[in-house]
Amino acid sequence: MEQIATDILVIGSGLAGLLSALEAEKAGLRVLLVGKFTIGMGTNTSLANGVFTVSNSSFSKEDHLRETLESGKGLNQERLVKTLVEKGPEALKELRDYGAPVLEKGMGYITDRPVNSSQLPGILLIKPLVERLRNSSINVLPGLIIFDLVVEEGEARGAFGFSKDGKPYLIQSRAVVLATGGAGAIYRRNDNQRSILGDGYSLALRAGLPLFDLEFVQFYPFVLGEPRLSSFLLYPPYPKEVRMFNEKGEDLLEKFHLQGDLNRAIVVQRDRLAIALYDHTQCGDVFFDLTQVPQKKWEHYPLNFLKKSKFAFHERPFLISPAVHFFMGGMEIDENGGTSLPGLFAAGEVTWGIHGANRLGGNALTECAVFGIIGGESAAQYVHERGTLQESSNLFSENFIKKWDRKVQTYLKRRRGTFDQPKDLLKDLKDLAWRYASPVREERTLKEGLDKLASIENRIEKAYPASLKDLFKKRDLENVALLLKAILEGSLLRTESRGSFFREDFQNQDDTHWLKNTCYRLEKGELQITHRPIK
Numbered sequence: 001m002e003q004i005a006t007d008i009l010v011i012g013s014g015l016a017g018l019l020s021a022l023e024a025e026k027a028g029l030r031v032l033l034v035g036k037f038t039i040g041m042g043t044n045t046s047l048a049n050g051v052f053t054v055s056n057s058s059f060s061k062e063d064h065l066r067e068t069l070e071s072g073k074g075l076n077q078e079r080l081v082k083t084l085v086e087k088g089p090e091a092l093k094e095l096r097d098y099g100a101p102v103l104e105k106g107m108g109y110i111t112d113r114p115v116n117s118s119q120l121p122g123i124l125l126i127k128p129l130v131e132r133l134r135n136s137s138i139n140v141l142p143g144l145i146i147f148d149l150v151v152e153e154g155e156a157r158g159a160f161g162f163s164k165d166g167k168p169y170l171i172q173s174r175a176v177v178l179a180t181g182g183a184g185a186i187y188r189r190n191d192n193q194r195s196i197l198g199d200g201y202s203l204a205l206r207a208g209l210p211l212f213d214l215e216f217v218q219f220y221p222f223v224l225g226e227p228r229l230s231s232f233l234l235y236p237p238y239p240k241e242v243r244m245f246n247e248k249g250e251d252l253l254e255k256f257h258l259q260g261d262l263n264r265a266i267v268v269q270r271d272r273l274a275i276a277l278y279d280h281t282q283c284g285d286v287f288f289d290l291t292q293v294p295q296k297k298w299e300h301y302p303l304n305f306l307k308k309s310k311f312a313f314h315e316r317p318f319l320i321s322p323a324v325h326f327f328m329g330g331m332e333i334d335e336n337g338g339t340s341l342p343g344l345f346a347a348g349e350v351t352w353g354i355h356g357a358n359r360l361g362g363n364a365l366t367e368c369a370v371f372g373i374i375g376g377e378s379a380a381q382y383v384h385e386r387g388t389l390q391e392s393s394n395l396f397s398e399n400f401i402k403k404w405d406r407k408v409q410t411y412l413k414r415r416r417g418t419f420d421q422p423k424d425l426l427k428d429l430k431d432l433a434w435r436y437a438s439p440v441r442e443e444r445t446l447k448e449g450l451d452k453l454a455s456i457e458n459r460i461e462k463a464y465p466a467s468l469k470d471l472f473k474k475r476d477l478e479n480v481a482l483l484l485k486a487i488l489e490g491s492l493l494r495t496e497s498r499g500s501f502f503r504e505d506f507q508n509q510d511d512t513h514w515l516k517n518t519c520y521r522l523e524k525g526e527l528q529i530t531h532r533p534i535k
């Protein structure tokens, strides 16, 4: 088993992880950054449209605070929102100082791109940060999949994982920053990267930490629904010539009263729009039509991005569908990015609290920027207070290392007889998620979903990994099943509708009974759910 020692381990190389690592290095500490792929890639950040909602010369801090809380419908953690609002402008300045091309626009900043460039803004955002990283002392381990957080004597002390070629790694660190992103890809219809399967949520639950509000999943209304094309998000801003209609030819922009207002609606009302559109797609197909958009607009982003596709978007209407976009739920952090486990910090989409019941568009990247920086700073401060690894005695005892050696053997014990192909099981889980944890939920289907999930869980248990690849897939299956169980059970308990969460059988927001956050824990392997009134 490979053993590595570092002061700070950052898990995840999206915007939150990159900024945490850069910030921690500034404090003169040894930092190790790991991700499932090449640093910065395979992340949702690399797909982002590059919009940051932050106060600027025409959008005040009060506006930002108000709009975020309105969108969150009473479930936001106000102290975190205040930190987001207060520190947003500084964080954007820091991004600019790193060379990220962000420019003031509308309700914040956008990622600028050279005229006619069809590169995604997320890539343009990440590139200078990765460049900065290359010129720093930060160590990187791309292609490392973290399986467990290491907790010793009530502290986070590192993590355990496998490289893609199967080498086990035990990493010792004084502090850990978890920045593993959300879990959109657990659904059949999603616009996320394929590998974003909620690993961070399972890592946290298995390490004994609580998660909150997992039932709140944000759906984006306009994702490509053409059967043989990948389901990517149709990036705003939308041209005024766009039309949206259903099978009967009814004009849906007119029906939803959205003419001329689609770009604002996608920021502040994406929950209602996604639910309305989902309802429509249940009775038939819904189309986007860009054929009336003048030629010259196709030269510019975002339409020039569509133009690169083999599909003739400019010549004929195409199918669209809502799809999973973002997870509002996740790990609890304080204003310093700290969790209830000493030494463990978290940042980015893996955390919970800022967005409440529905995220205001553009607030996810701002969250990654603000709390990425804070997470790195706080982890560095924590290490300085306790002494770096060089100064302190070895964190892991010989016995401890032996214990992990034995654990590796149990992970790697390959047994013959895979009953189900992991690929098929993952497909079944994703179909189940889309069908039963959809934008519109109700008691009957949630219960049915839980029954079906139990039988898939049985099949997962019996699926013995016959190869290393299977081992990784089995871990994915276990994580996805656990998360889905939480979403279905949490949804069943919440007998109201709020923000992105809609129950067909309880359509009203119920502040008398449900001004509460849902808390999920794993106790002796069993999922426990309780509710905590908003303070």
Ligand SMILES: Cc1cc2nc3c(=O)[nH]c(=O)nc-3n(C[C@H](O)[C@H](O)[C@H](O)COP(=O)(O)OP(=O)(O)OC[C@H]3O[C@@H](n4cnc5c(N)ncnc54)[C@H](O)[C@@H]3O)c2cc1C
Binding pocket: 011, 012, 013, 014, 015, 016, 017, 034, 035, 036, 037, 040, 041, 042, 043, 044, 045, 046, 047, 048, 049, 050, 051, 052, 053, 144, 145, 146, 147, 179, 180, 181, 182, 191, 192, 193, 195, 196, 199, 200, 233, 325, 326, 347, 348, 349, 350, 361, 362, 363, 364, 365, 366, 368
């Ligand atoms: C298509 C699209 C467009 C978007 N546009 C915008 C926008 O314009 N504005 C906005 O505010 N928000 C936007 N969002 C949301 C926003 O992009 C994400 O919330 C944000 O980028 C998440 O960043 P992150 O750093 O938390 O995680 P990510 O960028 O998703 O990175 C997660 C990292 O964790 C790693 N990881 C995960 N599990 C493991 C493991 N077990 N072991 C090791 N590494 C692991 C991954 O490999 C990856 O490196 C968009 C989202 C999508 C999908």
